[in-house]
Amino acid sequence: MDKLKFKHTPAIDKVIYIAFFVLFAIFAVVYLYPLVWAIINSLKSMEEYSNDGLALPKNPLFYHYVQVFTSFRSTGIDGTTYGYFAMLLNSLWILVVNVTVNVCSSAMLAYALAKFRFPGSKVLYAVVIFANTIPIIGAGPAAYKLAMSLNLVNNPATIWLMWASGFDFAFIVLYGYFKGVSSSYSESAKMDGANNLVILFKIVLPQVIPCLVAIAITQAINVWNNYSVCMVYLRDYPNLAYGMYTFKADAFLEKDSTPIYFAAAVVSCIPVIVLYACTQELILTNMTTGGLKG
């Protein structure tokens, strides 16, 4: 959509847009305040924070940001302590493995169903839609039991086996995207003797890269922030999000470390905010589902 042009906009609409601007500004303050509050308190001493958590720091202390890398810890089931860099490493490999397998899995399924008519394809498509739209509640304990019997608890393989479903929302987005990709180049290549792998990697994938990247970034943000998988399945492989959870529990037992916690929160979320800020347009223009009416 083009930039809003006020020259054709009726007076009442100008008032509406101004009202929205004011409303958005208020919401921006509400959404931004917790982060600003965390930054302010990360620069205070524990004593200063306890006395007045709302005031600005009198003498900003940046050493809490150094302490994040030295004092920020999480403890596994067996009592092993994990520092910041160990948790960062866990966050990174969990993210890379999960996003890669998940996006590949969804993309393979979506491409096969969108571009090939093979025996069973319609049934398979119906099953994917069924699985996405029918609520099966409370399967968590059964999944845990299966993971136990397959020795997947506290096993890194759980990430690419259990949490790499192709039957998810990414499929819905990718299916629509693959459907929209013209087949003319693929047909020409096929007539020239190209096989299916060549067509997929040299013709189709380059056309869907923006959508794949948008999905990958969105999933990466979710995986980076996911604490529940480590909480239940990978407690000996704590990521930063799970570390934030356990450290928080410690921090409020030992009141000294609350500003370090705030500093850790800021350090953890800044890479994600920067990543999103750089790729916002890409994500917003490629993450959609459903067609257009009319």
Added chain:
Amino acid sequence: MEENKITAQESEEEIVLDSNCEIKKETNSKKSSGFSAYIKKNYSQLERKDFLFAYLLVLFPVAQFLVFWVYVNASSIALAFQNDLGGFTLNNFKTVYTAFVDKDMFGINLGESLRNSFILWIIGEGIIFPVGLITTYVLTRKIIGHYIFRLIYIIPSLMGAIIWTLLVRQMVDYSGPIMAICNAMGIKVSDLAYRNGFLKDPNTAFPTLVIIRSIMGIVGNNAVLTGAYTRVPTELFESAELDGASFGTELFAIAIPCIWSTICTLLTFALCSVFTCDYNVYLFTEGMGDNGTSTIGFQLFKLTYELSKGTVKSYGYPAALGLVLTVFTLPIVLVGKWALEKMSENVEV
């Protein structure tokens, strides 16, 4: 590839005709003849290569789905009827009934959790979703500052539930800024809330969660809705502007009808989330779900977590609870889906 598709489509048309003939002449029991006809058909070598390639592509996702969705859900149903030794029992359902009329193993009434889940879901989808639909549209029209507004609104999602929730929890604590604002404005709060924070007072804990959920929910579908709005042809809005269409006309007569299928998809997903979304109750209440804040999603997550810690031993109760809720929810979802599809058919641009 298109060549093969056409062949496949042609062959399918023949199959459909054959199948229809059989169904008409005989019984409905031969509906599967379409698949058997597929098998009988002599495909070209090129088609067979395509099929093989497609099967290889779907192999991993399908295998993963069969093990971790089909087997897990079938196993969950079976567990609902099993005691700890694996024998048949209906006691798990009795425990679920007791949890609804009295309290569960964590001392929480499930009826209250059910009510809370419904309230949060209805507010989220009935009020906040339409508000999000309008605000996203305005942001997509590139109002001044739209880029920075959109970035700021996504910050809670980027920070993640763990950090955002724990920061917000501190903010509604007795020493947090919300209490300070209430004091400064002379708003009277209960002694319990004053001493322990809003989430520790049974009268304010759940309303606090509702407010937080409402504020967060407005931008919940921002990415998908923005993607949909940006695909609406600009010419439609330009023509409407030249014709003097108002903001309301552009929104309700052009934008929303154009993206109706996206809205239906999102609402269908939302229908399924009524009992699976825990609304971060676990984090807000430090795993307690006390002071009237519990939801079904929270209960189910807590049960799984306690099982993983070994503090809960029985798989039967959570499985029975899940089964009861699925049976209860399924008709609602199916009717909701049907209604959305009907509405989608009737929407005209």
